[in-house]
Amino acid sequence: MARKLLLENINVPGIHTFDVYRQNGGYRSVEKALKTMTPDAVVEEVKTSGLRGRGGAGFPTGMKWSFLAKPEGRERYLVCNADESEPGTFKDRYLMTHIPHLLIEGMIVASFALGAKTSYIYVRGEMMPQIRILERAIAEAKSAGFLGKNILGSGYDLELYVQPGGGAYICGEETALIESLEGKRGNPRIKPPFPAISGVWACPTVVNNVETIAAVVPIINDGGEEYAKIGNGRSTGTKLISASGNLKKPGVYEIELGVPVEEFIYSDEYCGGIANGKRLKAVVAGGSSVPILPANLILNTVNGQPRLMSYESLSDGGFQSGTMLGSGGFIAFDEDQCIVRNTWNFSRFYHHESCGQCSPCREGTGWMEKVLHRLEYGHGKMSDIDLLVDVSKKIEGNTICPLGDAAAWPVASAIRHFRDEFEWHVANPKEAMERNYGLAKYADPLPKLEEVASQN
């Protein structure tokens, strides 16, 4: 059984209450950090741990914290991004529902490290139960003296607020989140300036994912070096993976980074294989915005190495044959799933969630959605497939925020890897309405490297 850091006590009855959480070793890191460490030492410890942002981009958290501008006489803010809305990702909601004090503990330590006197947890509006859970937990922590004025007699003050959002996907982008937090329309800001220089109310701000902040707790408890031992290479520590799709045991799993993908899908400790005895066709490894991969490429890299659940291994092969760990939304598709329909569904989501600020994303997502709809419902043309690739290229990289890229990648990668299925949809529109393309050759063993190299 792999070691668990975040979900260690998840099955203890009543862990969502302050007393039980405290009895199980909760808030040790707050005592340790506030009484024995300086803020810079905490930042240094996080740097040593090699913790990388768990929200999707995988940027080293310690680096992000050390970039925070510290001008005299200006407030600094820590904002926790709990606006989890990526299709396929539900780890933050799980964490906040069952063990809210872990997040609050992490928030106190992280705010102390950054010197923030006020911190916010920006929760997605749809997660009303979690907002209530967090607010109750904050009240408990406050009455126990872990929040408010002069925490544990250290002279450090912290106020923690929960801010419900309006439930827009775009508000998970850090500058849009800041705009929304300020009470404005959630449009992403144009960078630079980055939030580390000018964020909430033009003050220096750090925005971190829920899981990143929660991971600070074991780092402070056990030390950064201890944390860095877990994991694989530059992907240190553990990661929550939200496994969904056609799996025998979908759910939230805490894995040590570096577990082979094959083990994650098929071992009984994790997902337990594909449901109903079917075969695996494709996997979206990190939430809907990362490239989709066919079964043969997700289990092995083109070099013939087994693919591991880590930042590096999943992105091995770049856009040609790799994907990304993203936020850990692991969606498995069995042989009866239609990739065209799935791509259309993702595209529809991005069309609906585009904020409409910059033109490539505003118009391009709608265009892709309409073309994919036409393909799925049997009115497509062969030229549509190349058109989609072209439109996705026009969007990718030309937008203000990463939503444009996130909308373009699933479409581009689905066509790159599943072109046969798209062409079959065009060639046999009637049949495509009645049955699915099936597994085809997508799970076949990869060709030898020489052949792949010559094709490229």
Add this chain to the structure above:
Amino acid sequence: MSDKVKVTIDGITVEVEPGTSILNAARQIGGDIVPPAMCYYSKLEGSGGKCRTCLVKVSKGSEKDPRPMPKLVASCRIGVMDGMEVQNITSPEVIEARKGVVEILLINHPLDCPICDQAGECHLQDLSYAHGVGNSRYEFERRTFDKIDIGDKIQLHMTRCILCYRCVYVANQITDNRLHGILGRGDASEISTYIEKAIDNDFSGNIIDVCPVGALTDKTFRFKNRVWFTKPVDAHRDCPTCKGNVTLWYKGDEVLRVTGRKDQFGEVEDFICNTCRFETKNTSSWIIEGPRHIAQTSVISANHYEFVPLPVIKENQVLIEANKVEFERATKI
């Protein structure tokens, strides 16, 4: 010298104040290398970055950090650094991306130029003529909206809007509370004052001038005439609210329209008040300064009386020779 920074755009070096955007540095050089801008407006704080037509490639970040920027950047919002090297029309990547942006801007824009008042002075027309492709690959229904009146003098035709947000910034600057903004999101978003409220301000008419397309039009001029049949004349008057420097657009001896004076980048020099714009349409109220210079590339300059005659052929020996040859050829046949 010391506080100026050097930036090279398409091989032309210019020294500008620190903090200038790449676009403004390019405008100081002028000519073909100026990136087009549909949403940026130098007089509106916070504008820009939205339309993505001004994308350029930064091939060298600065003297200190010579790494190129990974993506194309919006030149209107990125400040120059010392030693920065920028590629605009010399980069095929930029040209390709711009072509894509133009196509994407046009997919939901109705091509109703023949009945649009903006035709002839429309930035989107110029942009698509210069950078776009002849036909669109978009085969679906375009979004349409009903026309809305914003006050009794301004009409909003959302169907033509490209959501550049310029009018929103104007409204934010001239009014205390937010009256004019965006409703909805994605390609369903629309500019609105919410339930046809009027923008009650003396300067509200300027949202017509800043609009790059025909989405906001002057109701006192709608369908009166095509702009290229009217003659622009600079004039001023002693106005208690604004500076009173305007351009009058004449047809015969009748003033059809009053606008701000637009410079070569299509930006007004001074914002003018609604009294000047909508209500002062007789020549006697104005002191005429002279004809307004219109760029040769503009359709409005056709049949323009500010015409400089070409050098007389008789003086040009080469042309005389060429004419002789041509005349002989023509008469032979």
